[in-house]
Amino acid sequence: ERAREILESGARRGSNRLGVEAMELLDAYGIPTPQGDVVSSPVEAEAIAEDIGDDVVMKIVSPDILHKSDIGGVEVGVPVEEVRDTYEDLVVRARNYQEDATILGVQVQEMVDLDNGVETILGMNRDPQFGPxxxxxxxxxxxxxxxDNTVSVAPVSENEAKGMLDDIDSAPLLRGARGRDPVDEATLVETIQRLSQLVTDFPAIVELDINPLVATPDGVQAVDLRLTLD
Ligand code: ADP
Ligand code: MG
Known part of the structure; x- marks a missing residue:
């Protein structure tokens, strides 16, 4: 199926590290991701931005760059008319950071409303003894x-996934502290279970991070992805 193809195309490139170019893996498991795509030219990037029809986020896509924003590899709120120049800027910054970095392209992504959302992290680490x-x-x-985080062995039941929300100190933040609207907890719980299923289905994934997974009153959006294959 589609998820397997995505993981195999990563392996074919000879890299065991995948990033936002593998976001379709999340879509395949029903974990919502912002509209967007990874492209390999400024003109294609502009076309994606025109499709999205609003300011976009642009990110360098490279297996050699783990923390994109650390090297200036993320630009938030880019107007369509600046997309082509920004593409070039991102590539230059990546080259300055590491001359021989493998650059897969640039991701052009819909903006997510962080003002009404909470940035959470959802990840997996495969432990030799305990499993995922x-x-x-x-x-x-x-x-x-x-x-502020909590750990649970996959696969998790709905109740265990709910328990993970209860477990963190910031739970009140998700539930509408200080006059904020509470986030869509049911979708968040479902998303934890969907990731649980994904990592259960693919033992070759040894590590995975969705950071941030933005939780809003209307649902969740997986904004960034990084994973390691064995
Ligand atoms: P990295 O973690 O590699 O630096 P991210 O994709 O996580 O790259 O982006 C860094 C930060 O930029 C995020 O934590 C978030 O605050 C912001 N950001 C990224 N994508 C979006 C988006 N689509 N909408 C709004 N903010 C974003
Ligand atoms: Mg990130």
């Missing part, structure tokens, strides 16, 4: 600073 450990917690820029 799912991790859920506060994501985005807070992930290292606050270290």
């Amino acid at each position: 450990l799912l991790l859920f917690g506060l994501g985005g820029i807070f992930v290292e600073v606050l270290e």
Whole structure:
């Protein structure tokens, strides 16, 4: 099926690291991702942005660049008329960082409303003893600073997935603290279970991170993906 093809195309490239170019893997498991695509020219990037019909986010796509924003590889809120230049800028920054970096292209992605959302992290680490450990917690820029997360062995039941939400200290943030609207908890729980299914189906995935998984009152959006194959 489609998910297998995506993982195999990564392996064929001789890289065991996949990034946002593998986002379709999430779509295949019903985990929502923002509209967008990875393209390999400024003109194609512009066409995607015109399709989206609003300001976009652009990201360098390279197996050699793990933290894209650290090297200036993420541009948020790019107007359509700046998409072509931004494409070139992103490639130059990647080359400055590592001259011989493999560059797969640039992702052009729909903007996600972070003001009404909470950036969470949903990930998996395969432990030799315990098997796939799912991790859920506060994501985005807070992930290292606050270290608010919880771990559960996959596969998880609906109740176990719910329990993961309850477990984190920031649970009130998801449930509408300080006058915010509560996030769509049912979809969040479903998403944890869908990732659980994905990593159960593919033992070759040894590590996976969706960071951020943006949770909003209307659902969730997996904005970034990174995974490692064995
Ligand atoms: P990396 O983690 O490799 O630096 P990300 O794709 O996670 O790259 O982007 C970094 C940050 O940029 C995210 O944590 C988020 O705050 C912001 N961002 C990325 N994509 C979007 C998007 N589609 N809409 C809004 N903000 C985004
Ligand atoms: Mg990220």
